[in-house]
Amino acid sequence: MTTIAFIGLGNMGNPMAANLVKAGHTVHGFDLVPENLTVAKDNGVVVMANAPAAIKDAEVVITMLPAGKHVLSVYEDIAPKAGKGALFIDSSTIDVESARKAHAIAAKHGLGSIDAPVSGGTGGATAGTLTFMAGGAREAFAKAEPILKPMAGRIVHCGEAGAGQAAKICNNMILGISMIGVSEAFVLAEKLGLSHQALFDVASTSSGQCWSLTTYCPVPGPVPASPANRDYKPGFAAALMLKDLKLAQEAAQGAGAATPLGAEATQLYQLFNAQGGAGTDFSGIINFLRGDAT
Numbered sequence: 001m002t003t004i005a006f007i008g009l010g011n012m013g014n015p016m017a018a019n020l021v022k023a024g025h026t027v028h029g030f031d032l033v034p035e036n037l038t039v040a041k042d043n044g045v046v047v048m049a050n051a052p053a054a055i056k057d058a059e060v061v062i063t064m065l066p067a068g069k070h071v072l073s074v075y076e077d078i079a080p081k082a083g084k085g086a087l088f089i090d091s092s093t094i095d096v097e098s099a100r101k102a103h104a105i106a107a108k109h110g111l112g113s114i115d116a117p118v119s120g121g122t123g124g125a126t127a128g129t130l131t132f133m134a135g136g137a138r139e140a141f142a143k144a145e146p147i148l149k150p151m152a153g154r155i156v157h158c159g160e161a162g163a164g165q166a167a168k169i170c171n172n173m174i175l176g177i178s179m180i181g182v183s184e185a186f187v188l189a190e191k192l193g194l195s196h197q198a199l200f201d202v203a204s205t206s207s208g209q210c211w212s213l214t215t216y217c218p219v220p221g222p223v224p225a226s227p228a229n230r231d232y233k234p235g236f237a238a239a240l241m242l243k244d245l246k247l248a249q250e251a252a253q254g255a256g257a258a259t260p261l262g263a264e265a266t267q268l269y270q271l272f273n274a275q276g277g278a279g280t281d282f283s284g285i286i287n288f289l290r291g292d293a294t
Contacts, residue, residue, distance in 0.1 A: 027045045095247050116134040179283055204222075
């Protein structure tokens with residue numbers, strides 16, 4: 001099997017690394033947070049003292065980091081030290097320009113690379129059912145695909161460098177907009193005396209059907225697995241949704257694309273975060289729309 005370095009063992013990275021271990025790979029991991037390293041060790045990851053130590057002898061390097069500046073800093077540090085022919089996979093959600101710069105750093109040192117952000121949240125990371133949206137050369141993608149499979153339900157090659165990040169921010173803009181739309185509908189239904197279950201039964205089998213309704217319903221009851229049944233404990237925190245919406249707006253401005261609903265969703269999540277919702281699930285925006293305190 002393959003020796004894999006995994007840098008960034010947070011809420012997403014740790015279960016992803018655990019699934020690689022279960023698949024028989026040797027995983028060397030590093031994270032700046034000691035508690036994350038403890039969890040990783042319990043999951044069978046070989047914990048290393050720093051990122052350069054983690055990548056020593058690694059055939060594949062996976063990063064899952066908060067922002068583009070972190071990815072570029074780590075790439076600048078470790079790419080010169082990576083083994084010949086190593087493949088770099090960045091599964092962070094970052095801006096397209098930073099993703100392309102990361103590819104350039106890898107190429108400068110003769111390394112293959114793909115940007116491969118994910119969708120599916122912590123539940124998908126744990127279950128190994130994430131959707132990977134990959135950008136990069138086909139040769140690099142072909143090498144990456146078998147590594148991604150133990151963590152994935154679906155893997156899509158979206159195009160050249162940065163295409164994975166482009167797909168991710170477009171997808172999450174749809175998600176943010178649709179969650180607000182579903183939440184507004186339930187708030188209106190409450191005012192009109194319509195039960196949550198009645199609206200769900202109609203909309204989930206009619207033209208209002210969408211993932212935000214059928215899989216992640218923002219009210220308790222109709223979808224038992226949704227965060228609404230756990231007091232909006234995050235599977236995907238509102239702070240992360242705001243981050244992705246901001247990335248989409250930055251990309252839209254750079255590309256000259258009109259995204260008025262994306263802009264409005266960004267403003268609403270900005271307000272929701274500012275009023276204390278940042279650490280709750282993004283579906284908790286229904287409480288903000290009701291006028292409830294978080």
